[in-house]
Amino acid sequence: MNVHERLAKLGLKLPPPPGAAGRYRPAVVAGGLLFISGQLPIENGKLKYTGRVGAELSEDDGRAAAQLAALNALAQIDAALGGFDRLVTLLRVEGHISSAPGYIYQPRVLDGASDLFSEALGDKGAHARAAFAPSSLPHGAAIELVVTAAVTDR
Amino acid sequence: MNVHERLAKLGLKLPPPPGAAGRYRPAVVAGGLLFISGQLPIENGKLKYTGRVGAELSEDDGRAAAQLAALNALAQIDAALGGFDRLVTLLRVEGHISSAPGYIYQPRVLDGASDLFSEALGDKGAHARAAFAPSSLPHGAAIELVVTAAVTDR
Amino acid sequence: MNVHERLAKLGLKLPPPPGAAGRYRPAVVAGGLLFISGQLPIENGKLKYTGRVGAELSEDDGRAAAQLAALNALAQIDAALGGFDRLVTLLRVEGHISSAPGYIYQPRVLDGASDLFSEALGDKGAHARAAFAPSSLPHGAAIELVVTAAVTDR
Numbered sequence: 508m509n510v511h512e513r514l515a516k517l518g519l520k521l522p523p524p525p526g527a528a529g530r531y532r533p534a535v536v537a538g539g540l541l542f543i544s545g546q547l548p549i550e551n552g553k554l555k556y557t558g559r560v561g562a563e564l565s566e567d568d569g570r571a572a573a574q575l576a577a578l579n580a581l582a583q584i585d586a587a588l589g590g591f592d593r594l595v596t597l598l599r600v601e602g603h604i605s606s607a608p609g610y611i612y613q614p615r616v617l618d619g620a621s622d623l624f625s626e627a628l629g630d631k632g633a634h635a636r637a638a639f640a641p642s643s644l645p646h647g648a649a650i651e652l653v654v655t656a657a658v659t660d661r
Numbered sequence: 662m663n664v665h666e667r668l669a670k671l672g673l674k675l676p677p678p679p680g681a682a683g684r685y686r687p688a689v690v691a692g693g694l695l696f697i698s699g700q701l702p703i704e705n706g707k708l709k710y711t712g713r714v715g716a717e718l719s720e721d722d723g724r725a726a727a728q729l730a731a732l733n734a735l736a737q738i739d740a741a742l743g744g745f746d747r748l749v750t751l752l753r754v755e756g757h758i759s760s761a762p763g764y765i766y767q768p769r770v771l772d773g774a775s776d777l778f779s780e781a782l783g784d785k786g787a788h789a790r791a792a793f794a795p796s797s798l799p800h801g802a803a804i805e806l807v808v809t810a811a812v813t814d815r
Numbered sequence: 816m817n818v819h820e821r822l823a824k825l826g827l828k829l830p831p832p833p834g835a836a837g838r839y840r841p842a843v844v845a846g847g848l849l850f851i852s853g854q855l856p857i858e859n860g861k862l863k864y865t866g867r868v869g870a871e872l873s874e875d876d877g878r879a880a881a882q883l884a885a886l887n888a889l890a891q892i893d894a895a896l897g898g899f900d901r902l903v904t905l906l907r908v909e910g911h912i913s914s915a916p917g918y919i920y921q922p923r924v925l926d927g928a929s930d931l932f933s934e935a936l937g938d939k940g941a942h943a944r945a946a947f948a949p950s951s952l953p954h955g956a957a958i959e960l961v962v963t964a965a966v967t968d969r
Contacts, residue, residue: 681944682922683922683925683926683929683944684926684929684930684932684933685908685929685941685942685943685944686941686942686943686944687943688943689904689905689906689907689941689942689943691903691904691906691965692846692847692848692903692965693847694848694906694965696906696907696942696943696963697943698907698943698944698945699909699944699945699946699947757947795947795948795949796916796950797914797916797919797948797950798947798948799919799920799921799922799946799947799948800919800920800922801919805945805947807907807909807945809907
């Protein structure tokens with residue numbers, strides 16, 4: 508099964524990769540590495556999840572937001588590499604989860620991203636991880652994912 | 662035009678790179694990569710911009726702070742590599758912008774850094790990016806930039 | 816002196832590396848790099864330091880928490896590489912220090928980690944660094960360290 512088939516089994520489809528909103532790139536590939544810009548829970552060009560987990564958003568909302576941001580990260584990988592064949596492995600996923608005061612279970616939220624990467628990419632989805640609990644994020648986003656991966660040269 | 666000439670056209674000049682204030686290095690080069698320490702909006706050894714965008718600082722102040730931190734990052738690249746010839750490309754710029762509650766336009770602020778990198782480095786200034794909105798930063802700095810780049814071996 | 820002997824001189828011992836609490840890995844090695852998951856001040860499987868520096872915790876508590884998280888990072892390096900021979904150098908240490916409003920001396924806290932890396936690893940402990948001042952962290956941890964290193968292939 509390829510990535511598209513694995514996503515289809517989950518009822519998901521690779522979206523168009525969100526574009527850059529300034530003089531930067533959605534992703535840069537060099538020296539066997541892929542650095543992706545911060546991915547937000549955007550769907551059809553609009554932020555789908557805003558607010559803080561533990562206040563405006565439930566933990567389940569947060570997990571869904573994490574899955575959506577991860578889906579956008581997969582779209583960036585696909586666009587940057589022309590598919591997933593050149594992907595060697597994810598390296599690290601840093602998840603910044605907008606959090607209400609006192610909410611401390613950010614890893615549960617970030618599991619929404621880790622699970623999708625594992626299910627969609629199989630062994631290549633292995634990753635180190637770090638979760639953070641900011642009180643807000645740009646545009647009021649619920650989550651921002653920063654992903655780094657190892658790739659083969661063309 | 663080289664980097665110094667491009668900066669001169671913008672009325673800017675490469676400053677001395679800020680030193681480390683502890684047992685760490687301003688930058689480390691290994692394996693074809695350059696990892697730079699967090700850069701603050703320091704000028705002549707002093708923090709020039711402190712406070713939060715959306716409260717003590719305007720968005721324009723924030724952009725100027727981002728440009729200044731980016732100028733310091735360029736100084737670190739120059740010092741670490743002995744010039745810019747070994748620079749292949751920037752990889753990712755992570756911008757942490759000290760933000761008042763409710764201020765959500767951090768990407769506009771970070772454009773102050775992205776624009777400078779593009780103008781000073783040309784194609785080598787391409788970078789992925791992530792913006793964050795902490796309520797405060799070390800020493801009360803307005804912005805902190807974390808930059809990673811690809812380089813050639815000597 | 817090897818790393819274990821250097822730690823012993825400080826009265827320290829490499830602990831078992833904290834495991835992953837989800838579908839991610841404590842560390843991933845690829846392309847000559849080691850990416851480690853966020854390390855917390857965990858001892859014997861339990862968070863030893865929670866709360867904010869400048870409020871529930873003193874600066875000295877923070878430094879001790881930073882040292883403990885760094886010790887866990889060393890344990891991850893040891894486990895991922897089967898010892899320290901393959902470690903070329905640390906690259907960057909990002910330290911997120913849970914901070915009370917108005918507390919701005921995060922670099923002093925992070926010195927607790929930088930000092931340990933230098934003392935335990937010698938020249939290989941050189942690293943770029945970035946300090947951050949979030950108001951909270953997952954599980955209420957006092958500090959989270961994100962470490963990246965260069966390694967040789969087997």
